[in-house]
Every structure is written in C-alpha cells, then in structure tokens.
Amino acid sequence: MSVKILLLGANGIVGTDIQKKLNKVYQVESYTHNELDITNSNLIESKIRELTPNLVINSAAYTNVEKAETDQIHCYEVNTNAVKNLAEICYLYNSTLIHLSTDYIYDGVRDYPYTEDDIGNPINIYGDSKNKADDYIQSCKCNSVILRTSWVYGDSGKNFVKSVLDRAKMNDELKIVCDQYGVPTSSNFLAEIIDKHLVKHCMKMSHNPYKNIFNICSSGYTTWFNFAEEIIKYASKFDPKYKIDVIPIQSDHYNTVAKRPSYTVLSNKKISTYFDINIQNWEYYLGFFLDSYIK
Numbered sequence: 001m002s003v004k005i006l007l008l009g010a011n012g013i014v015g016t017d018i019q020k021k022l023n024k025v026y027q028v029e030s031y032t033h034n035e036l037d038i039t040n041s042n043l044i045e046s047k048i049r050e051l052t053p054n055l056v057i058n059s060a061a062y063t064n065v066e067k068a069e070t071d072q073i074h075c076y077e078v079n080t081n082a083v084k085n086l087a088e089i090c091y092l093y094n095s096t097l098i099h100l101s102t103d104y105i106y107d108g109v110r111d112y113p114y115t116e117d118d119i120g121n122p123i124n125i126y127g128d129s130k131n132k133a134d135d136y137i138q139s140c141k142c143n144s145v146i147l148r149t150s151w152v153y154g155d156s157g158k159n160f161v162k163s164v165l166d167r168a169k170m171n172d173e174l175k176i177v178c179d180q181y182g183v184p185t186s187s188n189f190l191a192e193i194i195d196k197h198l199v200k201h202c203m204k205m206s207h208n209p210y211k212n213i214f215n216i217c218s219s220g221y222t223t224w225f226n227f228a229e230e231i232i233k234y235a236s237k238f239d240p241k242y243k244i245d246v247i248p249i250q251s252d253h254y255n256t257v258a259k260r261p262s263y264t265v266l267s268n269k270k271i272s273t274y275f276d277i278n279i280q281n282w283e284y285y286l287g288f289f290l291d292s293y294i295k
C-alpha cells in the first residue's frame, strides 16, 4: 500500500518512535520543531499542499505542564490554535488527521477508568489547551482519529523513567507522589499500534467521513511511587548502582504550580476490542524497555 504520511513533532518521545516504526513501511516525511513549527499555519498549509499526505500525524505539542501555567499564551498557541488550523487544513486537502491527546483532559475526581465517551474537565492549563484541541478536531469536518494516552516514556526526550534512572545513578534520594493514579505507556508500544493497526484502518476509512477517538495505553494502573519502585527494582537487577530508596509522599507535600489530577486511568478496552489486540500490563512494557535501555 502506498501511503504518504506527514509526521509533526518528529523528535519528541512519541514522534521519535513513530518515525522509527513507520519509516520502514510507509513514505514518511518527518519534521521536528525546528524544521516545521506547527503554529506557522502558512508553512503547514504549503507543506500539506505540496505533499498531499494521506495521513498527518501530530505528535507536536507544548508538553511542559508546569511551565504552561505561566506561559499560557504560548501553550494555547501550540496545543489549541495550531491544532485547530491543522484540522482545517487537513480537511481542505483531504488528509486524515491522527492527533495525540492526553489523560490530563480529565479532572481525576473519580476512581474508575475513563472511556473515550467521557467529557474532559481539565484542572490545569496544559490539560485545558489539549481538551480544547480535541473539541475543535471533533467539530471540524476533517477525517480524524484522536489518540489519548498517558504517562509516556521512551528512548528520547525527557521522561519519568529516564529521570528516575538518572537520579538513581547519582544515588539521589527519590521522593515520589503516591496518591496520583494513572497508566504508564511505552512510546514504542504506542508507535507499534499506530504502525500495525491505525494507519491501515485510517486508509480503509478515508473515502468516507470518519471520526474516532481511542484511548491508547497499557493495561493495569499504578501510582508514580509504585512506577518508580518498579523501575528501580528492575534496573537494579541489571546493575546494583541503581539500587536506591524510593520514599512515598503525598501530592500536597510536593510543591507544583500546576494542579495534577489524582486519577487519570484510561480504559483501553475500546482499542483492544476494535483491533483484537492483547494489551499487556504496564510492567511488561516497562521491562521490555529497560532490557534494551539499560544494557
């Protein structure tokens, strides 16, 4: 199948793995922030006009949750306004938009998993900027798939797994919040689902008006504290230098500018049923990642 894909935000955690996977199979034009700024709608339009991609995958985003509170205009420019323009341009040139979204669109006041039908009610600027984009995409006439994911880690970019390992190597004491629940997700797993299922699916649906939302994350759930403990437990099996104490703390003892939702567990039932995928627990993907990352 000859499929042309435009990938935006290509050197982020998720973008890097999507690029690695899709490059092997499809014709992918990838752009980093430096190469193509998604807030420049003229440039985006001329790129899409020139390439006429079947699919546009947007993994570009303003992802600094803390900084977003004091840098609101910039955050909304990237996460909301640019995405609104992108959706309209995709409609104009008949490209399907695959857009990455987040568990942080939820307020986290409940204690059972969020499904794709649940309405967002964000409690911080980053979450609000992403939620508004999801709403725009849903109301735009372009064909689109929104992929909501959570607690992503991978080889590239800054992420929790790499920070925990770095701190452990320096023998730092680790105090980690134990009252926020979510689902760790490997960017490699995410990219694999896009590669094996979503690209073909979007191509099959591209001749009709089509909109969908999928949560995409591992199975099970945990707290940041347990997540850190599991990283240390696994890593120190390979190398004792990673063995450090992880101390649980409550969120109100951890000073942050942005409020964090305390429960953002996503249900992955829809995507696993839709594509008949057996999604493993988060510990499985973490082990798989650490096996190659640490060695």
Ligand SMILES: NC(=O)c1ccc[n+]([C@@H]2O[C@H](COP(=O)([O-])OP(=O)(O)OC[C@H]3O[C@@H](n4cnc5c(N)ncnc54)[C@H](OP(=O)(O)O)[C@@H]3O)[C@@H](O)[C@H]2O)c1
Binding pocket: 008, 009, 010, 011, 012, 013, 014, 015, 032, 033, 034, 036, 037, 038, 039, 058, 059, 060, 061, 062, 063, 078, 100, 101, 102, 103, 104, 130, 148, 149, 150, 151, 152, 153, 156, 157, 158
């Ligand atoms: N990481 C998570 O835990 C997590 C959880 C849920 C959902 N998500 C979603 O997953 C998607 C991918 O995020 P990620 O985890 O890969 O984060 P990331 O590593 O921060 O990647 C985001 C990428 O977007 C780029 N970018 C920022 N502003 C841009 C702009 N104006 N134009 C073009 N590119 C721009 C960044 O480039 P620079 O770094 O050079 O600015 C970076 O390469 C995002 O939609 C995010 O909301 C992530």
